[in-house]
Amino acid sequence: MIQVQNLTRYYGRTPAIQGVSFEVEKGEILGFLGPNAAGKTTTMRILTCYLPATSGSAKVAGFDVFNQSMDVRRRIGYLPEQPPLYTDMTVKAYLHFVAKIKGVDPRERKNRVNEVMEKTDITERQDQVIRKLSKGFKQRVGLAQAMVHNPDVLVLDEPTVGLDPNQIIEVRQLIKNLAGNHTIILSTHILPEVEMTCQRAVIISRGRVVAQDTIANMTQQKRGxxxxxxxxxxxxxxxxxxxxxxxxxxxxxxxxxxxxxxxxxxxxxxxxxxxxxxxxxxxxxxxxxxxDKDFTLEEVFLNLTTEEGGANA
Amino acid sequence: MRNFLAILERELKSYFFSPVAYVVLGFFVLATGVAFYTIISWFNNYSMQSMMMAQQYRQMPPAINVNQLAIRPLFGNIAIIALLVVPGLTMRLFAEEKRQGTMELLATSPITNWQITLGKFASALIYYATMLLATGVFVGLLFIYGNPELLPILSGYLGLLLLGGCFIALGLLFSAFTENQIVALASAFFVNLIFVFLGWLGNFTGPTMSKVLGALSPLDHLEDFSKGVIDSTHVIFYLTFIFGGLFLTFVTVESSRWRGAR
Known part of the structure; x- marks a missing residue:
């Protein structure tokens, strides 16, 4: 579903990511891990056509993110780190607007909006102005926004930030339920989250992929x-x-x-x-x-991202 | 087209729900009203005086043209006021999107930067047209108490609309430069002033230079419109100016992607 090959992006002379390659199968949830400033957001922005890559290529559903950007955009839902909300609109009006610019058929628009509000549990807030919502609700509106056009691929940049523990569990459950129909890339700092929701993970550090495997393999490999x-x-x-x-x-x-x-x-x-x-x-x-006991993903992560030596797992 | 309309609709709603836009509208109408009052007071005095002069010298009272003596200066004043207030309308258009991160939503949606730019431009133009419509009250008063000619008024409004379009295109460009609305406001305002200054500067230079500078100033192209003349030179000047501004805005929005700025 997603093929990323040798993706490199420079900001001026500083490389944000270098030679990043990975693949995501249809229906899979991929955890995207890395410390701050490792290049997670940059990679996601390239995948969502927000930024062009300096070199390398990325394909979503068979379409190139640069040359067939519009086709990719129609098939991708994106929740950036800061949910992109028009705070002066009501939840419902906002979702309708997003549905419009994402090209949802006018006849289906109302159903789609109601459905995603239902899924993210914001139906009872639909007439509230977004500015007045709590952070957790804003995050959920952001999530609803990403799903409103029923995209094949969902790219979620730290979707559980700012939620309380109950909401976190709900959102994780929601993401798990979405897998299968949707292919999901999920970036996060919260490692147990990856263990709980994702089948596979890519660990990125200083702009390079340092590990990519199933969660099970990753923890076993290091146990050696x-x-x-x-x-x-x-x-x-x-x-x-x-x-x-x-x-x-x-x-x-x-x-x-x-x-x-x-x-x-x-x-x-x-x-x-x-x-x-x-x-x-x-x-x-x-x-x-x-x-030796079971290495946790946390240990793997720390190992890979703090010392350069262990960077070839 | 559907995307353009979606952007337009959202921006318009945002104008009509935003206090800033009403402050701008209020200021615009107030300032226009003051200008109108001043002009009419002067006009009254002038007509009284010329009547008295005529009686004194036992002549026919002179033909006093309302269009020429009241409406034309009023339009000149509206143009200056528009110059002052339009940056207040345009400052948020891109700056706000960048600040609240919604640019990321637009830029990852199947919608082109042209649709975004044009939708925003059209919304500001419509709001500006509403402001102009409000000044129709003053002109309406002249119709009740006098008999001005309608066509020069309409052409004058067309000129004002085109002039406003220039200011909006410029303001939009400066809004695309920054995520700080105040910076967008101040810089657009400053550049507007420079353009006006150009025409004024022409008064102090030789005949050739004066013509050149006048031709560059958006304000100088307005005069013929309020005389009732729709000269294609002026229309083309305004349209070129507007398109130039929009094109630069488009390029700015497009390139911010390449530079990796937000």
Whole structure:
């Protein structure tokens, strides 16, 4: 449904995104993750035809976002970070206006507007002026606006910002229900949100894609790198140096109580070698256990976005 | 066409629901009223005096032309007032969209920048026409108490409408430059003044320069209209000016996309 290839965009001389490529299948919800200023919004703006790319190409439903912009726009619904609301209009009038410029058939307009108001639960506010709505309701009007022309693709830039916990759950449920008929790209900082709503995620950092996979694979892949905890009865400094010299060990971190945290290379079991090294030196091995539990998406995210080294998952 | 109408309709509603537009309308009518009062007072004095002169010298009273002596200066005044107030109408057209982020909605909808630009221009022009219509009250009074000629009045209004179109196109352009309405207002106002200044500056230069400067000033093209002459030169000048302004606006809106500005 969406193909993005080698997308690059410069603002003046600063690159906002560089060589971003990913694909989204029809009916899928893709989580788009990254720290602030990583290039999420820029990518979304290119996809929605708001900005042209400096190089590379993006296709939505088979149409090029640059050359067939109008065809793309008809098929895409976009909720920017700041919901684009005419605050002096009523909810209903606003949605009717959006339906008009999105090219909804005049005979269907009323039905569509009522339907999206129903879906986003704003029907009872339809005659209120948008300026007077709370932030949560404004966000929902923004969401309704993005869906009013029943687009194939929905691009949502942080859709749950400013909502209270109940509303967040409702919106997530709503987004989940939309999948299947709609293809959705969802950007967010809230990682559990991605785990809950998305099948796949793209993690972007400093303008580059650093990971893209299903959520399950992503957390498993990172689990390959083992973390062990040892308690060794022996002089601290030599023990640490010895442990670090064992083949396959990446990092040793000494903590109090003669405990050492050892990080090993991905997919390599170094427990045997470690035990041997300790015993050969005549120290006492009091404890050796694996500290590995399920990596959360949060850990994956932090790993990928804070250190450049782990950027090739 | 449907998109153009959608934009037009929204902008018009926004005008008629917005307090700013009514302040502009009120100021416009008030200022026009003051101008009208001043002109009529002078006109009364003048006609009284010429009647008395005529009696004194036992001559026929001179033919006093209401069109020439009251309506033409009134139109001149309306033009100046329009120059002052039109930037107040146009300042929000693009600046507001940018500030509240709705430009992002328009720019990602299947609608062209021409439709947006023209829709906004047309809405301001219609609102301005409503303001002109309100000044019809003053002209109407002249019809009750005198017998002015209708056609020069209509052509004068046409001229005012075209002149207003120029101011609107210019104001729209400055609104597209910024997301700050006050900046849009001030800069449009300033450039309007420069154009008027050009014509006035012509009074102090040689005959050739004076002609050139006069030809550049939108105000100088108005005179013939209020005399009842619809000269194609002037019409073409105004239309060119308007189209030029709209084209530059279109380019500005289109290019802000490339520059990545909001």
């Amino acid at each position: 790198a083992g973390r062990l905890v040892l308690q060794v009865d022996g002089p601290a400094a030599p023990v640490r140096d010895k442990l670090a010299s064992v083949a396959g060990v990446k990092k040793v971190h000494a903590s109090s109580d003669n405990r050492y945290e050892v990080e090993s290379e991905a997919g390599r079991d170094v427990r045997r070698e470690l035990a041997q090294a300790v015993v050969q030196n005549g120290w006492g091995l009091l404890e050796l256990r694996s500290k």
